[in-house]
Amino acid sequence: DKSALAGSMFPPGFDRDTLLRGLVPGSGTSALAAGLTRVGAPYVWGAIGPDQFDCSGLVQWAFKQVGKSVPRTSQQQSNFGTPVAEQDLQPGDVVFFYSEVSHVGIYAGNGLMLHASTFGVPVQVAPMGSTPFHSARRY
Numbered sequence: 440d441k442s443a444l445a446g447s448m449f450p451p452g453f454d455r456d457t458l459l460r461g462l463v464p465g466s467g468t469s470a471l472a473a474g475l476t477r478v479g480a481p482y483v484w485g486a487i488g489p490d491q492f493d494c495s496g497l498v499q500w501a502f503k504q505v506g507k508s509v510p511r512t513s514q515q516q517s518n519f520g521t522p523v524a525e526q527d528l529q530p531g532d533v534v535f536f537y538s539e540v541s542h543v544g545i546y547a548g549n550g551l552m553l554h555a556s557t558f559g560v561p562v563q564v565a566p567m568g569s570t571p572f573h574s575a576r577r578y
Contacts, residue, residue: 448478448479448561448562448563448564449478449563449564450551450564450565450566453547453551453564455475458471458530458547458548459471459472459475464505465505465506465507466505466531467529467530467531467532467533467545467577467578468529468530468531469504469505469531470501470502470504470505470507470531470545470578471501471530471531471545471546471547471553473500473501473504473505474497474498474500474501474545474553474562475547475553475564477489477492477497477500477501477562478553478561478562478563478564479561479562479563480492480555480561480562481561481562482555482556482557482558482559482560482561482562483558484558487499487500487511488500492555492562493555494513494542494543494544494554494555494556495511495512495513495516495543496511496555497544497545497553497554497555497562498513498516498533498543498544498545499511499516501545501553502578507578509578513535513540513541513542513543514539514540514541516533516535516543516576517535517540517543517573517574517576519576519578520533520576520577520578521576521577521578522574522575522576522577523575523576523577524575525572525575528546528575529546529548529577530546530547530548531545531546531577532545532546532575532576532577533545533546533575533576533577533578534546534552534567534572534574534575535572535573535574535575535576536567536570536571536572536573537570537571537573538571538573540573540574542554542556542570544567546567546575547564550566550567550568551564551565551566551567552564552565552566552567
């Protein structure tokens with residue numbers, strides 16, 4: 440039942456190797472690469488990894504792997520780094536959702552994000568369009 444609820448952890452056509460080609464150490468893309476190693480890890484509210492995550496815990500953990508200290512909550516993370524317009528998103532940018540900034544993920548290109556969404560759904564790459572976009576930052 441859990442796997443049916445979760446669906447695929449990578450959307451059709453998602454190509455991790457092409458996405459991460461030309462990886463720059465310490466960049467947002469490097470943090471994305473680190474985060475992608477956690478695909479399939481369970482969502483647990485308040486969890487910061489390395490084996491369980493909530494949304495902001497996944498972002499914090501991924502950036503920590505590349506030497507960047509990021510605030511803990513999605514609201515705090517939404518005020519960190521440099522603002523990025525939605526049309527200028529690059530893989531590795533951090534994307535925020537809902538008017539009260541209650542969800543966060545890492546942009547994975549082509550309208551996709553890496554995120555830990557909710558109980559019963561493991562860390563996965565999913566379309567951003569199913570969640571109301573609020574803002575984005577580049578760390």
